[in-house]
Amino acid sequence: MTHVTTHILDAMAGAPAVGVEVALTSADGEALGAGTTDADGRLALGPDVLTxxxxxxxxxxxxxxxxxxxxxxxxxxxxxxxxxDRPHLHVPLLLSPFGYSTYRGS
Structure with a gap:
């Protein structure tokens, strides 16, 4: 399983946010993965393990x-x-044009 997943929901539309570009980087700016959300607003990216x-x-x-x-x-x-030391991280985003919310998912 990929170490990091996300799920982006468009609160204004009341639907998954499809086709959103997402990039994963380390603290020093190293690119570790990138992609776009699928038809359900989901994306898995990055290596299998993050230090x-x-x-x-x-x-x-x-x-x-x-x-x-x-x-x-x-x-x-x-x-x-x-x-x-979590084996998997899920970082969801609830999005609108003028605000957003996120949390550590499971």
Missing amino acids: PGDYSLTIATGPYFAARAIETFYPHVTIAFTVA
Whole structure:
């Protein structure tokens, strides 16, 4: 199983956010994986194992909303998180044009 997964939901549309670009990077900026969300707004990325440390997911929210002709305050959302010893991390994002929420999922 890939170490990091995400699920992006568009709160305004009440549906999964399809086709959103997401990048995983280490604390020093090294690219570790990238991709786009599927028809259910889900994406798995990165190596099978991440060493303990700090990482971030950068979600391209600007292009997602621009493709739908919706103004947004956030051109991208960056979620910084720490890997300790969990074998799998799920980092969901609830998204709207002018706000977002995230948490450590299971």
